[in-house]
Amino acid sequence: MTQKFDIEVGGRLMSFETGNLAPQAGGAVTLRYGDLVLLATATASKTPRQGVDFLPLTVDVAEKAYAAGKMPGGFFKREGRPSSEAILAARLCDRPLRPLFPKNFHNETQIIITILAADEVNPHSTLGIVGASAALAISDIPFDDPVGACIIGYIGGELVVNPTYEELEKSALELTVAGTSDAIMMVEAGAKFVSEEVILEALKLAQEVNGEIVSHIRDIQAEIGKTKWAAPEATxxxxxxxxxxxxxxxxxxxxxxxxxxxxxxxxxxxxxxxxxxxxxxxxxxxxxxxxxxxxxxxxxxxxxxxxxxxxxDRRPDGRNLEDLRPLDSMVGYLPRVHGSSVFQRGETQVLGVLTLASAADAQRLDNLSPTTTKRFMHHYNFPPYSTGEAGRFGFTGRREALLALMDGGVPISAPVAGIAMGLITGENGVAKVLTDIQGAEDHAGDMDFKVAGSRDGITALQMDIKVKGITYEIMSEALEQARNARLQILEHMEQTIAAPRTDLRDGAPRMTTIKVPTDKIGMVIGPGGSNVRGIQEEFGVSVDIQDDGSVTIGGSQTDKVQGAIESIRTMTKGVELGELYKGKVVKIMDFGCFVNLIPGKDGMVHISELSDTRVPDVQSVANEGDELDVMVVNVDPNGRVDLSVRAVIEERSHGDHDRALEEAVGRRRPSNRGGRGGSDRGGRSGGGGGGRFDRGGGGGGGGRDNFDRGGRRDGGFGGGGSDRGGRGGGGGGGRFDRGGDRRDDSDRGGRRDGGFGGGGRRGGGGRRDDFGDGGARPRRRMISRD
The missing domain is CATH 1.10.10.400 (Polyribonucleotide nucleotidyltransferase, RNA-binding domain)
Structure with missing residues (x-):
């Protein structure tokens, strides 16, 4: 029979359902919180496991892809090994539950938490603890102290119970607390320099919430719980x-x-x-x-x-309760690596090594949270020689390595140090808090409480205990002692290296992030990614582009990174009149060449603008792959760009950029006066034929001959449209046709802009295209005939 029990936690309904799933498990609870649904089951073998003197407890968290409406990754599209987040969630559940089983209970016990539906709003880690606690409470397994669990955030100076993923992004604190109705069992936290006072207030609030959850679980147990097995006694x-x-x-x-x-x-x-x-x-x-x-x-x-x-008050090594072991540290221990340090406290020694990489090397996460990548990865190895033994060489794990980060030039907010606190409890409430515990004290003690932080506040907490909870007062004393020890360690570290190095080590990638307008992201990427690939290949850098316009450029050489940054900024700024570029020739034509200015943008240099002297043939001064210094002399409404090498030469000659630009632009514009004319041009009053791309004299008329006439469309006498004739030429040519010296009688004008004049001996521009040859023959109209 299905039964449902509801309680409000953090302003949302938490629902416990029993009897609908896993009826043969020792205890099973379906927990709902928002649209997050999980199934927690607890089962134990009926007989003790032989040959062990500990509790063989296993906790598994199964994150099913279907819970978030996703397909599993991999070739076979099946769930594989658990993710790192699932493993950490399982450990988080194990730590507060293990000390609450009877001392002599050695039966194989298994807790399985299966995420059935994930709303990507509520984290499932603490809810798994609550579900497992409820499943144990209603089962027949000896377990009489249910626990509650919650997360406390700190947003805008206010404590928040069970913040959502979105709220956690804004929170200065993510404090996970599990506890019984009267004692704290487990603490884990990440924080942004939060004071000890805020941490203590958050612990108080967490225990109030946990007390309400525990009371609710006890009510469920009283109503539907199974009869417990008798706790085993020593034989x-x-x-x-x-x-x-x-x-x-x-x-x-x-x-x-x-x-x-x-x-x-x-x-x-x-x-x-x-x-x-x-x-x-x-x-x-x-x-x-x-x-x-x-x-x-x-x-x-x-x-x-x-x-x-x-x-x-005597410790095994003779120290007082609050004494630290001797400290020693150094940085820059290894060559070639991006950063390194050696830190030693007593006989415990850590070698930290830093590796930097671009955002493209970030770890991709395949889990049920909204976070999809992880850019900071922290691993450690605990090889057997660390304890003077021979044994299996294990895989990586995590430990702190601040000095290596500072040695590598990583910009950190503030130096951070960590300390491990211990606890020894006796009869009549006697409790001794230990600073900087070592192996024997960890093994014999009741608490392992790690605290990390800067001078300004706490950044991380982790507490595991072996007794049935500790009080708020003990937590307060431990935090105060930890602060004193942390400040001593920070003072020592600052003597070794006071601040991150200003320069990265040789070979380390330089990472720089710039912002581009979001409407320019497509321009940076280019068709099929061509622009971004071009930047990466040209400068040997990595480029990572985010949807908000953040562009991160990474490379081992500063000048290459800066070159890529300038290329992106120039690309998004666009090509502007008068700008100078060093571009690569990408195409040769009879009338000029095309030069690539920035990825995705080419410009045209007309043959008459390739030099300040006459150029008989384009390939005599430019070939594909050559680099040319050019000036932008025109950008038309369609974005087409006209360039000039000649303007650059003139600027360097007389040192006046504005004058060189004005003259280059002037060579393109129509004049208000007629040209001189000539025998192969029109009559005395003006224009006559210009060469293929040579424009005729400015606004002069065509020839006297009634059959001589201008170009096809945009005529007017002399140069058509905006094109201006040169000194001795005929009518204006096409878009890129500029005036200049007359070439010969057979030269013809461009397609559109020639007026009367232009074209060959009889005028009349052709119509093939803007960049091609002129017309094949003049057009005639019969006026009169004998």
Whole structure:
């Protein structure tokens, strides 16, 4: 029978449903929050797992692609291994639940959280914890302390319960807290330099919310929960082994820990004591089970460490409770890499190495959150030689490496340091908070609380505990001690390197981001990506373009990056009158050549503008692939561009850019006076035939002969349209036809703009095209005939 239980959390309805899915599981709950739906199940084997002295608990989070309406990736289109986010969500669920199982419960236990529907609004990590807690509560598995979980954000100075993905983008804090009705079980946070006071207020609010969720789960358990199995008790054999082991060890471990000296000497002494005791107790006629003896030896070692701290404030290495281990650090340790550092605290040493790359190398995420890429990736290796042992060489993980970032010249907001805090609790509420815990204290302690931050506030938190919760007061004390330690570490780091280097290391890519108008993005990309590929090939850089107009250019050489930036800026600014360019010749024609100015934009240099002297043939001064210095002398309404080499030469000759531009433009415009005429031109009053692209004299009339006439369409006497005749030429030619010296009688005008004059001996421009030859023959009209 399906039953439904609702509670309001963070202003939204959280619904617990049972009886509709997974009826054979030990406990199953379908949890709904907004349009997010997940199924949490809890199942355990009926008998203990042999040969273990721990809880064999497994938590799996299954992110199904169908939950977001997506197809799985890969060739086979099936779900594969879990994503990193799913693995982290599973660990997040495991950490608050594991300490709440009975001590001697060694049965195989499995929790599976399946995301059935994802709304891409609500994160599922904390809801998985709540669902798993409810499934355990109503199951028959021994688990009597349900937990609640929530996320607290900090937006505009206000704390927000369970912020959405969109709200988290604006939040200065993402604090995940899980806890029982009266104690905190797990904390994890990312923050933007938030003060300890804000963190404590957020913890208070989180525990109020978690208390309400726990109360609701208990009500569900009371109504539909199954009868729990009896919590297992220690057997007579276990009790006998424990007693014999304690008698054999006595105070020997405590004495070994008080020997002083280095960590290695202490650990070797304790290891020898335990090895001798185990060999003695597990052999002979009265031998005990090795597992029971080993478990008790570990318990005695932990008790010895805890006793020294609780009774004498004495730590295994002789430090006071708030003392740091000795610090040492250096940067620039490795050549060729983009950044490197070595940081050592006590006998713990980290080598950090930095690699920079373009946005194109960002990790692509295939998960159920709106985030699709990850640009900052932080990995660590913990090889077996780190502990002086031989063993399997594992895969990568994550650790801090601020000094390597600063050595590599990465611009960071502020230096950040981290510290691990510990806790030892005793009877009657006695609690000792430890600063900078080491291995033995982590193993024997009740809490591992990592705090990272700058001088201005906290940037990250992570807390795991082994007891049934800690109080708000202990958290407050731990945060204060962590702050003091963090400031000491920052002071040491700043002596090594005070700020990020101003220059990147040799070989590191230079990344620069510029903005272009969104309506120019298509121009930067070009047809089929031709423009952006051209920039990448020409300058040897990477170019990443975002929908908001952000363009990130990356390359190992600063001048190449700047060249690409200027190319993009020029492209989006457009070609303007009077601008100078160094362009590459991309096409040769009889009448001139085309020059590429910027990706996607070519301009035309007429033969008469290729030099300040007469050019008999285009290829005598320019060939494909040559680079020419050109000036823009015209941009027509259709975006077609006229260029001039001659104007550049003249500018360099007399040093006056405006004059050179004015003269170049002037060579294109029609004049108000007639030309001189000539025997092969019209009559005395004006124009006569210009060459193919040579324009005739300015506005003069055609010849006296009634059959001589101008071009086909845009005539007028002399040069047509906007084209102006030169000194001795005939009528105007086409778009690119300019005046100049007369060539010969057979030269003809252009297609459109010739007036009377133009063309050959009898005038009349041809009509083939703007850039081709003139007309094949003049047109005649009979006026009278005898």
């Amino acid at each position: 007579d054999e276990e009790l006998a082994a424990q007693a014999a082991t304690r008698e054999r060890i006595g105070n020997s471990i405590v004495e070994a820990l008080n020997l002083g000296g280095g960590k290695e000497a202490r650990e070797e002494a304790v290891k020898q004591i335990m090895s001798d005791a185990k060999a003695e107790l597990t052999s002979g006629e009265d031998a005990f089970d090795a597992l029971h003896v080993q478990s008790e030896l570990y318990s005695l070692e932990k008790e010895a460490v805890r006793q020294g701290i609780l009774e004498e």
